[in-house]
Amino acid sequence: MDLFDRLKELREKGLDEIDKAKNEEKLNDVRVKLTGRKSELTTILHSMKDIDPSDRREVGQRVNKLRDLFNAKLDDAKNEIVAALVEEQLAKEKIDVTLPGREMHLGTKHPINIILDDLEKYFIGMGYKVVQGPEIETDHYCFEMMNLPKDHPARDMQETFYIDSEDLLRSQTSGDQARVLEKHDFAKGPLKMVGPGKVYRRDDDDATHSHQFMQMEGLVVDKNITMGDLKGTLELMAKHIFGQDRETRLRPSYFPFTEPSVEMDVSCFNCNGKGCSICKYTGWIEVLGAGMVHPNVLENAGVDANVYGGFAFGVGLDRFAILKYGIDDIRDFYTNDVRFLEQFSKEER
Amino acid sequence: MLVSYSWLKDFIDLDQDPKDLAEKITRTGIEVAGVKHPEEGMKQLVVGHIIDCEPIAGTHLNLTHVDVGEDEPHQIVCGAPNVAAGEDVVVALPGARIAGNVKIKKSKLRGNESNGMICGLQEIGFPDNLVPEKYAKGIYVFPEDADVKPGQSAFAPLGMDDYIFDFDITPNRADTLSMEGSAYEVGAITDTPVKVEDITLKEDGPDWTKDFAVEVDPELAPKFYLRKISNVKIGDSPLWLQRRLWNAGIRPINNVVDVTNYIMLLTGQPMHSYDARAFKTNKLVVRKAEKNEKLTLLNNKKVDLDPNDIVITNGEEVVMMAGVMGGLNSEIEADTTDVLLESAIFDSTLIRKAALRHANRTEASSRYEKGVNWDATTRALDMAAMLLRNDASGKINEGVITGSSEKRQPVQIKTTISYINKVLGTDISSTEIAAIFSRLNFKAEINNDELIVDVPARRWDVAIPADLVEEVGRLYGYDNIKSTQPVLAETHGGYSKKEEAIRRIKNIVQGQGLIEAISYSLTSLEKAIGFSQEPKKPVEVQMPLNSNRSTLRQNLMTGLVDAASYNMARKQNQLAIFEQGRVYDFENNTYNEHEHLAALYSGNVYFENWQNNNEKIDFFYVKGQLTNLFLALGINTDDVEYKAEVIMYMHPTRTAGIYIKNKYVGMIGMLDRPVTQSNKAMKDSEIYGYELNLDVIIPLILNPHTTAQTAPKFPAVERDLSILVDQEVTNQAVEDVIKENGGKYLHDLRIIDVYRGSHIAEDKKSFAYRLTFLNENDTLTDTIVNEAITSIDSSLEKQLKAEIR
């Protein structure tokens, strides 16, 4: 048979075999058979010396060309098979992405602490130190130092848990003011502090009263602190917590440890000042008490009230949280129902 | 204090809308908690004159014809027991609205047409406690002096057209617990002059002072004055006076008692009237009560007097608890003719304590405890005497008996205009400041910057320059003060190191999926001292609200268990909660507070899922969380040790004490079955938790500092080791031996299997460990690793009688 015809035949058969090989194993067999060391193409190349010299060049070229063709076709076929396998695998691995994932509880901060952390960070940014005092406080720091001598009628306003004649569960965080004032070295600069913490009063628990709650005390003392500074500080804080569009007002009030004393109201979130049941039809909601530090408080702590003065404020964190989140029962903070607590996870700051 | 707008007009010219005025008062002086307009919501209530009144046979009803100012009288059926011809009454015409939004229609009763309704005071909005006793169960009848005409609106004669301000008075502003004080305040706020009535008394009875003796301890009553009014005729007060009492929230009683109440409302000075028959001894003594003395008060309360109560006696028996309430034995009665009138000042603290002690706070006692005007005592007495002459046609006996008459130094305050402006942050001129003090009716003298103010006795709250700052500030208007920010030397804000560490810890556990709880610090004694190895001396409050809130907690776990019980009773069985807060004890003769952290877990790691792929919470899950917490805090796990321990309320064989560097820091374990099983909601659950004393841990984690190291360049070699040991040998014991003998290249050790069961002897268990060896500077040779393993094996065999498998 003519060698060229043989090559033509090989080409047709070879391509046919490649086409028929449907898996990698068979394809490999075909590769060995068509292009391997013992393949006919190799044999032909190895027996070149037996070929008519005038044909040698032509045969050599054709054989190489055919081998290249086989290799290309084999590669294509292999790629196809691999692709099909991948396809098959993926089909097997297909999942319903709409099925839910495995979930666990989200960690959350307690709503009161969300407010507290927010306020603390706000005041730290303004240069305030966060100071913590004891909850088991002495009558001396809680009352006497704060200008509430024994038998002061204002002590009636706060029923206190006494532990013994001198020690009590603090009914206000104001004692922290006295402690810090006593220690502060004004030669080293002004005093700016906030003092958060738990306080206790002898109130029976109901929707609006709690024998335990959280307060935050603020105190700034230096040589030139004004009531305007107090007003500006409180307004910014109220807007930070309750929103920029809230209006505020100060009205005269009374605390033994400040003079003048004021309370701050913000315009009612619910009715925007028109009057509703939440604001008792006044349009205003009371949010905190404040004032200029009473000279007696400064003097009691050994600070010269003729030189130094300042302002103080106290906020009820429970009250802030109640107002901000629209909570209608203060006991919800302390029963720790996870369904109640979890809703605040989105409030994290 | 309820302040009547129409009464205020006696003192000041007011034409402002009452609601606007209330807002202004709130911003400048006293918080007005509300403004009440009694007639609001009601209409078509008129005065009617009953022409005739006949009983309807077989009923308790009467058929009346009432002149209501129309051409024809109205026929009205009325069931009130006190209805009678000739009375002037309140008639709700058909179409009227009365209290509770009730509409009155024409109706037929027992076949008789009824064109309206004759009203009792309750039906037109009067609270029960203001209705005079004789009208409590019937219709209201206008007194003869009322001067009312049929058909006129009933609102004005009853004072219902008034506006009543509810002054929410802070303790320092007790000066406004009177109409005169309120008038001065409102006058200052509105910049309107105040007219206060000055009276000249006409005595028209014989001198009585020679026949009567008064003994007063001036410590108890620094001021004490007494007058006698004779020949009074007890009856109803005139309508104008009753109206004022109503609108001040006080029930009219009779023309003597009403006068004392009225004068108290007017001047703020509490007054008392005695039936002179209680003083047959012609003697009155003010002293402290003696032991075993008793008194029945006007409200029929029988009181065992305390040696610290001030009492009024007739020399023989107690007739009044001074400053608080009179005794029944000296009460003004219908046949009283001679009255002793007392105007006095008593020690405020003793009065407050007496009222508190006997739970008998009154209008008088609350005024005494907050202070009264030292200038008003005799004036009030004279005004009351005059009124008794007018209203009860008594004769004022000549002379006042003065039991005590202490003086108070008038208050003068010196300060400067610049001080006031410096504190307020304002630039108010001295003319403006002078104007403010003139509005307040304070005498102020200004010389350049110097300011001298004479404070009237009626404003005893004003004593120091800061008080003047407040007066100027509020009347200048807090609204007018410019908001500024403090300008001062830079300060560095921030948390204390300890607080910072606490926040770090809380963030980590919150990141582990725990929900933060806050529990009450006060709990029961039993719970307070639980969850500890050895309870410390508990801190109990003196007057607990109840036994469940009597003692300060020594652990946080108890609060979390309460929370678990609450949640599980609501089918929330999958819990992961924590609390960070303080615990309290009394040790080393001092009260101590420690920061703790506790966590509680129950149920599964994940919520129920369709893959049924879940893990039950157990000791080791919780321990793993704790290990992660320690790692995140930079605590070397080699320094942490867990020792099986017995802790109150915790499972005796599933609980460990936790030690870091040999210091006890807390515990971890399962709640003891008796704790969970006694609770219906928790009884089928295994609940785990831990509690840590952060006061011990925080010093160990302060100043975390990482010096970066490159990741190892040489490969590590892993070897597994499987051993058989006696049941009582702990993992810790094995690990200790391995670490001690593993050589310097033993890098990591991890237990990968624990087995006890049928394949090995009953008293044995098998442990499998994965050991990782690493030389940071060179490739490890097998020889070195094998040497280490050999040393470990032989030590395990020797020390723990382990069998290497």
Ligand SMILES: [Zn+2]
């Ligand atoms: Zn509102």
